[in-house]
Amino acid sequence: MNKNVFKILKELGLLKLFTLVLLLRLPFDFLNAVLSANMIESFIRISEVKDSVNLLKTFGVFLFFTFILFAYNALIWSTISIYADMLFHKKLRNRILDIMLSSTGRDMEKLSAGDWITRLNNDVDRTSDYLVTPINFMHVSIAAFNMFLSSLVLVFLNSSLYLLTILVMIPFFILSNVIIIRKIPLYRKKSQEAYAKYTNWMEPIIESKEAITVFDGQDAVMEKVEEASREILRNNLKAHMLTAWSSFFNIFSGNLGYLLMFIMGNSMIGSELKDFAELMKITQYRAEMLKSINVMNVGFSNMRTNVISAVRIEEILNMEKENWKKDF
Template sequence: MRNISDIRNLFRTAGGIRRFIILTLLRCPFDALHTVIHAVFLQLAFEAVNSENLNGLLHVCLLFGIGSLLLFLYNGTVWMLYSVYVTKWVGKIQRKLFGHISRLSLQQIEARPSGEWITRLNADVQSAAALLNQPIHLPHAVLATVNVCVSSVILILFNLGIFGLCIAFVIPHVLINRLLIFRPLIWFAMKVQEAVAENASDMNTIVTCADTAILYEAQGFLLGCFEKSSLELRKPT
């Protein structure tokens, strides 16, 4: 899974490489733009403070707010498109795996414990998804916290007024983040967990009821059930 040829094979199986490249490229400018906006803001804000131009400082703050909002909207839109893409891509991989297992003979299915099939199904799909959807790592969080602390200390030592201004921006940002993003995210995670459980149960059926499914040619029906619960997985996005 880790080498390039495996990744290429995975994309060959599931498709969507062009969309993946486009969305990855669209994600790229965020950090650069974010840094530029902050740098320009700081430069203009310091200039305004140095020249004691309160009107200019308000304009800079207003422009910074608009710039940040636009950047936030851009990033949110790209991330939303990316999440939908990843969910669909993972669903496609799962369906392909499910279809492959449903076409195996009973001897092949019974050769391994049902738990191993389910674990493989989930683990393989998760490792495939991890290629596209790496979560934020703990080192990232630590680094960000250290950066914030050091910046705050420098700003306090440099100018307490500017620090106060930053805090005036940061507090509403944190509150909005908690109310509008964090809470829906928990709800979303719970919904996803429920949908994943149902989906796993459908995956389980193809292994535990393999003899009945093969004898009564019910693989298509079970694949339909699996697709239905896969769609439930996509719904929250």
């Protein structure tokens, strides 16, 4: 976890709750992987021997476990997760407001009005996105856990196919996560700063509307506001482009891995692999692993996108500590 996010959670007293939410979710994806891989293997075997009695029984068993698993995820875990998210929003906004209200005029002037508004709204939302939306911190951790367990199973089932899968993925993973998305936080930071500039314009436009009208300043003001707006778009676009490239490499590595797996797996049937059902079971584990890697890639990308907001919020929280030091 990013150290700024960690500090914010600690300061708000929510670290334990978020750890709990994370731990509660960890087994879900792996159990889902085990369930789906075994379901495919069982159904292929049953179809090969045309055993219709067992087919219905197997269907019932898998339906029951799938229902239990998804009910746990949708009802119990999601409720706790939403509660944690709401609590985080509430506590963080209250904390920033508290700092704003107890700040001296001089401290308030350190940031423009637009910057205060952006940090209070946009940055709080983005920091929350870092933590709890479906594809960020929590799911990255879950995906990593799932990937680790799926890898263990794959090594146990067939080490050559596992090695092949990993070797194909590594270069793309590095290219995507280390090289391509490295600059995303910089563009997001610029975009947030431009957003603050944009917000800064709203109050003067309302207050000075009459002067703008009388002195025919609409074009000048529009140009300035559009300039800020263009800056937001420009930086967001650059960040999106990098995310898109990152996604492309992830999908490309995934499909390439499947292709090699089927070609090699097919020639292994009878020697290293028992039958087609076993290959499909391995493929399903590999699919779950790939899904985890994709979740991690997207998660890392989103975390890089949103982490700058956590840094901006931490600056405000630190502002109060600096004042405290000065006062005493």
